[in-house]
Amino acid sequence: MSPSSPAVAIPANRPPLVDRLCGHALAGFCKGMTSLEAVWSVPWDPARPRIFYVNHASHADSALVWASVPAEERPRLRAVAAVDYWMAGPVRRYLSKRVFHAVLVERRTNGRPGDALERMEAALENGDSLLLFPEGTRSRGNVLLPFRPGLHHVVQRCPWAEVQPVWLENPGRGLPKGTFFPIPLLCRAFFGPLLPVVAGESHEVFLERARSALLALGPSDLSGADRG
Amino acid sequence: MAEVWRLWTWVAGALVLGTAIVLLIRRQLGPGNATGRNLVDRAVGWAWILGALAAAYLAGPPGALFLAAFVVLQGLRELLSRRGISQGRDYASMAVLFYGALPLAIALVPWSGYGRVSPGIGIAGLVLVLAAWTSSPPGDARRRAFRFHLGLLGTLWGLPHLAALWYLRPPAAPASGPILAGFLLLVVQSSDVAQYISGRLLGRHPLSPRSPSKTWEGFAGGLLFSVGLGTLLHGSTPFTWRQAAALSLGAYLLGVAGGLLLSSVKRDLGLKDWSALLRGHGGMLDRVDSLLLSAPVYYHLVRLLLATTP
Numbered sequence: 001m002s003p004s005s006p007a008v009a010i011p012a013n014r015p016p017l018v019d020r021l022c023g024h025a026l027a028g029f030c031k032g033m034t035s036l037e038a039v040w041s042v043p044w045d046p047a048r049p050r051i052f053y054v055n056h057a058s059h060a061d062s063a064l065v066w067a068s069v070p071a072e073e074r075p076r077l078r079a080v081a082a083v084d085y086w087m088a089g090p091v092r093r094y095l096s097k098r099v100f101h102a103v104l105v106e107r108r109t110n111g112r113p114g115d116a117l118e119r120m121e122a123a124l125e126n127g128d129s130l131l132l133f134p135e136g137t138r139s140r141g142n143v144l145l146p147f148r149p150g151l152h153h154v155v156q157r158c159p160w161a162e163v164q165p166v167w168l169e170n171p172g173r174g175l176p177k178g179t180f181f182p183i184p185l186l187c188r189a190f191f192g193p194l195l196p197v198v199a200g201e202s203h204e205v206f207l208e209r210a211r212s213a214l215l216a217l218g219p220s221d222l223s224g225a226d227r228g
Numbered sequence: 229m230a231e232v233w234r235l236w237t238w239v240a241g242a243l244v245l246g247t248a249i250v251l252l253i254r255r256q257l258g259p260g261n262a263t264g265r266n267l268v269d270r271a272v273g274w275a276w277i278l279g280a281l282a283a284a285y286l287a288g289p290p291g292a293l294f295l296a297a298f299v300v301l302q303g304l305r306e307l308l309s310r311r312g313i314s315q316g317r318d319y320a321s322m323a324v325l326f327y328g329a330l331p332l333a334i335a336l337v338p339w340s341g342y343g344r345v346s347p348g349i350g351i352a353g354l355v356l357v358l359a360a361w362t363s364s365p366p367g368d369a370r371r372r373a374f375r376f377h378l379g380l381l382g383t384l385w386g387l388p389h390l391a392a393l394w395y396l397r398p399p400a401a402p403a404s405g406p407i408l409a410g411f412l413l414l415v416v417q418s419s420d421v422a423q424y425i426s427g428r429l430l431g432r433h434p435l436s437p438r439s440p441s442k443t444w445e446g447f448a449g450g451l452l453f454s455v456g457l458g459t460l461l462h463g464s465t466p467f468t469w470r471q472a473a474a475l476s477l478g479a480y481l482l483g484v485a486g487g488l489l490l491s492s493v494k495r496d497l498g499l500k501d502w503s504a505l506l507r508g509h510g511g512m513l514d515r516v517d518s519l520l521l522s523a524p525v526y527y528h529l530v531r532l533l534l535a536t537t538p
Contacts, residue, residue, distance in 0.1 A: 035305070037504065141317040170309055176319050183322045184301070186309035186503060219311045 015075055019098040023074060026099060027067040030060065034174070034187035038068035041193050042164065046073040049124045050162040052191075053151055055144055055214060056133035057172025060182065064171055065131055066100060068189045075101055078123055079131040080116075082107045103130065117153050124158045134210065138177045144218065147211050152203040163195040165210065167217035190217045231464045232285065232406050239414070243278055246421075247271045269508025276506060277515070281413070285406060289338065289394040292409065296391035297334045302512040303383040304330060306502040313376075313497070325384070333384050337392045343531050346389070350524060353381040372496045379493045382486060382520030383513070389527040390519060396527075398534035401466040411465050412526050415458045415476045416483045416518050423450035436488055447484065454480040471533055479526050483518030490517035 015023070030036060044050055046069075054065055062079040069077055083104040086096035096102040103123050105116035120130055132154070135145040155163055167190040174185040195213050198206070250271045254264035284291035304325060308314075336342055336349075357377040364373035393409035426449025427442065435442040458476020462469040490513055494502065502511030509515050 035503065035505075142314075169311070173314065173318060173322065176317070179319055181323065181327070183319065183326050184305055185322070186305050 015098065020071075022095075023099050024071060026063065026095075027071065027074075030063050030067040033182055033184045034060075034064065034170070036064060036068055037186070037188045038191065039188060040191045042191065044069065044073075044129070044164075044191070046076040046129070047127065048129075048162060049127060049158070049160075050129040050164055051124070051132060051151070051154060051158075052077075052129065052164050052166050053132045053134050053210065053214065054166040055168055055172075055218065056135050056138050057140070057168070057177070058138065058175045060171045060175050061133070061138075061168055062100065062102075062131055064168060064187060065166060065189060076128055077131060078103050078128050080105055080120060080133075101128075107136075116150070117157060120154050121157050124154075124161050130154070130161075134207075139172070140177055141172075142219070144211065144215055147207045149203050149207065151210060152206045155197055155206065156200075159197045159199055161197075163197060163210070165192040165195060165214040165217060166190065167192065167214060169219075192217045232410060235407070235410055235414070235461075235464055236282065236285070239278060242418075243271075243274060246274070266508055271508075273506045273509040277509075285410075289391070289405070292391045292394040292406075293334065293337055296337070296388050297330075299390075299512060299516055300330060300333065300383060300387050301326075302503075302505065303387065303516065304380075306505075306511045306513050307376075307380060307383060307493075309503075310497045310499060325380075329384055333388050334391075337388050338395055342392055342395070343528075346385075346392070346524070347528065350381075350385055353385050357381055372493075375489060375493050375496065379490055379513075379520070382489070386520045386524045387516060389523040392527055393523075393530070396530065396534075398466060398530075400534060404466050407465055408530055411458070411461060411467075411472075411475075412479055412519075412523065414461065415454045415479050416522055418457060419450040419454035419480050419483065420487075420518060422453035423447065426450065426453075442484075442487075442491075450484070451477075451480055454483075466534060475526060475529060475533075478529065479522045482522035482525055486520035486522060487517045490514075490520065 014020075052065065054061060062081065066074055066077055066079065079100055079102045081096060081100075081102040081104055083106055086092050086102055086104055096104060103119050105119060123130060132151055134147040134151040136148040136150075137145070139145045155161070168187065169190065170185045170187040174183040174187065192213060195210055201209075250267045254261070254268055257264035280295060284295040287294070308322065308325070336345070357374065357380075360377045361370060361374040364370045390409060390412070393412065394405045396405045396408060398404060423442070423446040427446025430445040430449070431443030433444040434440060435444055435447055455473055455476050458479075459469050459473040462472030465472060467475065490502075494500075500510075502513040505511045506515070
């Protein structure tokens, strides 16, 4: 069973020239520093909403996934990011709004998780794709943290969206948490097989399944506590 | 300097001839054939490499230094980026290598004392490699660590000697730096091509289980070719023909050893190519592996033979 998307794919508006130039410069810098290589097992059709969920170990992560798709498709790929980080200071505010087109959500929901979910659902229904970090925060070292339930909620609300795990190799070594100067290690983004969506699946079962699909793309010596 | 450009016309001629032969072979094999495509990729790759080298020759020693910096930087990235190299939290040691050791290794090259301190640096590096060897767990892991750190030493310390050749001023031939470097590059790199061709045509007996594509027939073909070429070239260099033959033999043997060292590191990591930098050639390390050990040894032999003081 694969219910098709209710969304009529609305073409994304072409961003203004200055923003596009900034995007090209940033993507070029990311690619130059990392010689970024994207390995797709299932190519992405930008007209079909897809939820990419990615391991998180570096501030460069969302920029790297964003840079690994062609420039004209980038406005369709919207990172779900913490509002407290991306609204601090004019540069981040500009980048998140005009270059990354981020979907900004509160980290601490104070009992109103519906708000963030509604924004993500609205983006998917608009025909955009989402880039999620289900660990919720950046990990340190060679680990994959337990997943937060957010990914499960979005998938249950929008079961027609495709779900794909993405393993980013090396940004966590080249620019780990707490460092400022990037080290130009070669980076790869592995876009794995699509995760089948099962209607009404409990969040424990779903998150476990999603997590092992992501772990399968990572290195074999990964210390993901419950790697099965 | 005229000697250098005479050599370059020969190199350019060889590239044109080689490309013509490759195009003929591809026509014979048909457009869909993988070997034919790979040969064309290799020829195009060589055109890029020779273009970069020609630019370095035109720019003189600073150009050579810039090219060496790029080669070492890319080599370091390839060596340190692959899965199985680290357990994650190694930012500090990466930072030391990329922002400390690498700039230092390049910045020392133009210094007049480079030839005198380089053996000391090499020995200190070897001591560190042995320290890493003894501190790693015994067995297979220890052998892997040894090979990897030796490759790292070759990349960081060995490769910059290529640029250092440009800065050599032997008393008998003070302007011969570029030709001394060109001699090594020609002998070692063209022997790679000769090994490939004779291996493809005659290869039956594998040279080493570590590197299935290398054969004894390829080894012999490369040896004959490089020693023959080196001896023929002696007229363009400050060497006698005996010196040229001996140097090219040594450079060839160390070139093969460097290639085997890096292919065993590659095998430890389960890689086919170090990166996808140049189609048909693979990564930077796939191209320069034969210079890792030969460059520093050749550099110091040349200093001894030509009684060079700086």
